[in-house]
Amino acid sequence: MNNFIVIILDGVGVGELPDAELYGDKGSNTLANISKALGEIQLPNLQKFGLGNIISIEGINPVSKPLASFGKMAEVSKGKDSTTGHWEISGLKVESDFNYFPQGFPDEIIQKFIQLTGVKGVLGNKAASGTEIINELGDEHIKTGFPIVYTSADSVFQIAAHEEYFGLNNLYRICEITRKQILIPPLLVGRVIARPFIGNNGNYTRTTNRKDYSLDPPSKTILDYLQMHGINTIAIGKINDLFNHRGINVSEHTKTNSEGMNTLMEYVSMVSNSFIFVNLVDFDVYFGHRNDPKGFFEALKEFDNFLPTLIGKLSENDRLIITADHGNDPTTPSTDHSREYVPLLYYGKNKKAFDLGIRKTFSDVGKTVAEYFKIPNELSGESFLIQ
Known part of the structure; x- marks a missing residue:
């Protein structure tokens, strides 16, 4: 149906970035540390996609023929929050850092x-x-x-x-x-x-x-470019808030993972020639910030169980990316986000899978979406589109 879906598993990181120590996040690795804390975890459908090919996770083994292309992405923007993460995913290179108030507001x-x-x-x-x-x-x-x-x-x-x-x-x-x-x-x-x-x-x-x-994004995102060229843009979850309503044709402000997944299924069956941008927030809000590795894993299992239903609805022309916006390691003393690489799984039905390596920026996602829809753009990043 010529749809491109990007799902953000909010807070699901895959290991500290080289500058993690500057953020107090040395040793953070959301997925691997959850698995260690619980004695191993099993996510069979994400394993088939190639999640275990990205990093070593106890209980999630690498597979020889993954269903999806796999890799991980580094964040070049400063910070470790949802705004900069989503903006960079959408193709922005965020040059300036935000203001922070660790001692409270003046x-x-x-x-x-x-x-x-x-x-x-x-x-x-x-x-x-x-x-x-x-x-x-x-x-x-x-x-x-x-x-x-x-x-x-x-x-x-x-x-x-x-x-x-x-x-x-x-x-x-x-x-x-x-x-x-x-x-x-x-x-x-x-x-x-x-x-x-x-x-x-x-x-x-x-x-x-x-x-x-x-805040308004400082320049055009993939959402703006798609909307300008007549491509339907659908935001599910908190996407609309993070982009301050810009570049979005349809907004569904879902409040839980299950509501978000159900809404995604409705649109996958209903629309064509559309970009569907989804944030699933439960991992971050209810389990990462509350240092609850077991609850985090239960939410991951819910998504893992949902995955076959989703791909069963996709046509050979559809594309799916599963990634994250930052880490939120529930096993560390901090209750804040963690500065981590994020996973990258890129799926096309009956398409050969590749090792996408370590991407230099989250913006490669936005660039790939733009190439899929053949939209001229000035976004950052490099496309990994595989026809």
């Missing part, structure tokens, strides 16, 4: 936030785990009505608030003000993130109503 930003949003004050204002800070400050948040503001190792301004006591729409409102009126150039903060939660009495749980407010 007083001038907080005061402007209070003034423009109309809140009476804030809680937190520090780097913290999102699950821990809501349990630490949730009671005080309900008592005072002050939103919880925090950051992480990424360039993010996160605002947590109770869905019932503060209101979901109110949370979205103050996030929009923060994005459009406070964190504006020359200040470069990758994302403002709404982090709603529910619960009472020190026992709080984040909900799936998270919403990301990203």
Whole structure:
């Protein structure tokens, strides 16, 4: 049906990059370390694709005739977050780094936030785990009505608030003000993130109503080029947020892996001559950030079980890439993303598989998509399209 599908397994890295030590990520290897922690893992369908041919993973052996071409990709952009990862995958060479606030946000930003949003004050204002800070400050948040503001190792301004006591729409409102009126150039903060939660009495749980407010990509991405040339672009998951709605014809804001996979199957059966860009976020949000290797593996198994259903729907003209945007090793003390290579599996039905080696940039994905659709472009990277 002449569709090209790119699936991002959010946070599924395959080993530290050469500069990982600069990010505090020496020794990170999301897939291999999960396998070690659990005594080995088995993902038979991804193994058939060639996942075990990329790196050594206990329980996932290399195969002599993989179904997909295989390799891994290095990130040239600075950082290790979803925004830079997805932008680079889309063909951008991100030259400038974002601003980071490991000690919390300066007083001038907080005061402007209070003034423009109309809140009476804030809680937190520090780097913290999102699950821990809501349990630490949730009671005080309900008592005072002050939103919880925090950051992480990424360039993010996160605002947590109770869905019932503060209101979901109110949370979205103050996030929009923060994005459009406070964190504006020359200040470069990758994302403002709404982090709603529910619960009472020190026992709080984040909900799936998270919403990301990203910067505009600094130049044209593969989405822009495809849209300009009449190719249908479909975004599933948080893709639309990360590209600030640019270059996207259809957006499906799915909130879980299972919802994302079901939505992907609907579009695979329904559209033609389309680019389908999917982010599956559960690996990162629920298991990487919470240092839960077992839960991470269970989510990988769910995707592995889904894979035969997906490829059964693909025609010989369709193409599929499975990759990631960064690592998120749940076996290390850190709850942050990790600076890692990402896996690359490139599938075409009845197509010969090749060793794609170590790609110099994530942008090779965007370049490959552009060549598939025969779109002239000025994207970074080198295509690995195999007809």
